Amino acid sequence: xxxxxxxxxxxxxxxxxxxxxxxxxxxxxxxxxxxxxxxxxxxxxxxxxxxxxxxxxxxxxxxxxxxxxxxxxxxxxxxxxxxxxxxxxxxxxxxxxxxxxxxxxxxxxxxxxx
Amino acid sequence: xxxxxxxxxxxxxxxxxxxxxxxxxxxxxxxxxxxxxxxxxxxxxxxxxxxxxxxxxxxxxxxxxxxxxxxxxxxxxxxxxxxxxxxxxxxxxxxxxxxxxxxxxxxxxxxxxxx
Numbered sequence: 001x002x003x004x005x006x007x008x009x010x011x012x013x014x015x016x017x018x019x020x021x022x023x024x025x026x027x028x029x030x031x032x033x034x035x036x037x038x039x040x041x042x043x044x045x046x047x048x049x050x051x052x053x054x055x056x057x058x059x060x061x062x063x064x065x066x067x068x069x070x071x072x073x074x075x076x077x078x079x080x081x082x083x084x085x086x087x088x089x090x091x092x093x094x095x096x097x098x099x100x101x102x103x104x105x106x107x108x109x110x111x112x113x114x
Numbered sequence: 115x116x117x118x119x120x121x122x123x124x125x126x127x128x129x130x131x132x133x134x135x136x137x138x139x140x141x142x143x144x145x146x147x148x149x150x151x152x153x154x155x156x157x158x159x160x161x162x163x164x165x166x167x168x169x170x171x172x173x174x175x176x177x178x179x180x181x182x183x184x185x186x187x188x189x190x191x192x193x194x195x196x197x198x199x200x201x202x203x204x205x206x207x208x209x210x211x212x213x214x215x216x217x218x219x220x221x222x223x224x225x226x227x228x229x
Contacts, residue, residue: 037159041222042207042222043159043205044120048216095223108158108159110157
């Protein structure tokens with residue numbers, strides 16, 4: 001069974017440029033999470049989807065961050081415009097449904113903003 | 115608010131020896147799950163072991179075991195017969211058993227296994 005897939009693995013951009021990250025969860029997993037992991041820290045939740053509905057986006061900085069999960073499968077996280085402080089690893093995770101405790105993570109995207 | 119504390123930023127252990135990583139947490143809830151995740155340089159967060167708070171028996175997975183002390187809100191990870199492949203960041207994490215199941219992570223412990 002394929003795991004959670006994320007792309008790109010690495011992205012380097014200049015500040016004020018837009019950037020997008022893509023996540024394909026494990027087949028059949030209805031719940032999808034995006035986490036932000038700053039250097040030397042544990043991941044922190046940005047947004048959680050149940051199918052195509054964002055059920056928790058309270059930690060998403062909505063002035064520059066947006067996310068979508070069309071058709072309840074793949075998801076895209078976007079930053080526009082990127083700032084220097086956005087340099088971090090962006091992790092995607094999925095579970096079969098909201099009540100399942102174990103989350104399965106993708107390899108993450110390392111973003112560097114210059 | 116829920117917090118997870120890992121007080122050991124870095125640890126090292128000789129290959130084949132045993133090492134224990136510490137974790138404490140704070141919550142007013144009674145039903146929750148605790149996890150240890152491993153993150154090697156590849157960045158893939160891999161589940162190591164999982165503990166249900168309502169179970170008194172400590173979870174074990176091959177060389178990995180936990181010491182779960184619910185009253186003390188302590189959840190340490192013991193790695194026996196350490197292997198070079200165990201070198202990674204280890205994160206302790208917590209989630210509620212009911213309602214939203216966001217994971218709350220500690221700041222991690224960097225473990226180095228020395229040959």
